[in-house]
Amino acid sequence: MNNFPKVIKKIYAKVPWLAPSFIYSLFFGVIWLRPTLQSLRYSLDSSYIYGVEKAAIAHLSFGNHFVATYGPLGYAAQNFLPKEVSRVMIWQVLAVFAAGFGVYVFSKLYLNNTPKYKTWLFALLFLLALSLSVDEWIYFNVFLLYVFIYIKTDRRYRQYLMLGLSVLCSMLTLAKFT
Numbered sequence: 001m002n003n004f005p006k007v008i009k010k011i012y013a014k015v016p017w018l019a020p021s022f023i024y025s026l027f028f029g030v031i032w033l034r035p036t037l038q039s040l041r042y043s044l045d046s047s048y049i050y051g052v053e054k055a056a057i058a059h060l061s062f063g064n065h066f067v068a069t070y071g072p073l074g075y076a077a078q079n080f081l082p083k084e085v086s087r088v089m090i091w092q093v094l095a096v097f098a099a100g101f102g103v104y105v106f107s108k109l110y111l112n113n114t115p116k117y118k119t120w121l122f123a124l125l126f127l128l129a130l131s132l133s134v135d136e137w138i139y140f141n142v143f144l145l146y147v148f149i150y151i152k153t154d155r156r157y158r159q160y161l162m163l164g165l166s167v168l169c170s171m172l173t174l175a176k177f178t
Contacts, residue, residue, distance in 0.1 A: 017104055024123055025100025032096070032131035032138070073174040095142055102145045103127055109152040136176050143168055 055066050062072040103123045111119045130141055143165065150161050 017101070017108075020123075021097075021101045021104045023100075024103050024127060025097050027124060028099050028103075028127040028131060029093075029096040031128060032092075070176055073171060091139075095138060098142050099127060099130060099138075099145070102142060102149060105149050106145060109149060139168075139172055139175070143172065 051066070052068065052070070055062075060066055062068075103126055106126075107119045107123050111122060114122075130138060133141060146161065146165055146168070150158060150165065153161055
């Protein structure tokens with residue numbers, strides 16, 4: 001048990017971004033991540049929720065049988081069906097880790113000469129502000145965060161970042177069309 005701090009130090013020496021990214025992700029997850037099972041509520045038309053649930057029960061396909069502003073991956077932005085909670089949680093956990101890692105990289109690129117305590121304060125306040133939004137806007141804001149990372153990223157990593165941003169943009173388009 002006495003070797004545990006030494007092991008942590010060795011890991012941190014080899015992968016210095018892991019600890020801050022994990023702490024940022026944990027902070028963001030604690031203040032934002034929650035199981036969201038939505039039912040009839042004031043912010044979305046009740047008939048729309050009812051229609052989407054009926055279409056899912058009847059195994060109607062999006063595009064052929066009905067079209068709506070939420071796309072085929074709309075359950076990632078708005079969860080209507082109880083059986084979809086696990087899929088929504090996967091999206092949310094991925095968003096938590098993407099936000100935590102993204103804020104770490106962003107602060108390294110843009111706040112490199114800033115004192116550490118100010119960098120940590122910025123990161124935590126940034127994640128707090130990010131958590132105040134609804135799911136679909138959080139996904140969009142994480143996308144924008146990575147666009148700003150792309151701007152200052154070294155050329156050799158840009159193609160990988162552009163590939164990831166393209167996949168994310170496609171998924172966001174399929175989640176919400178408006």
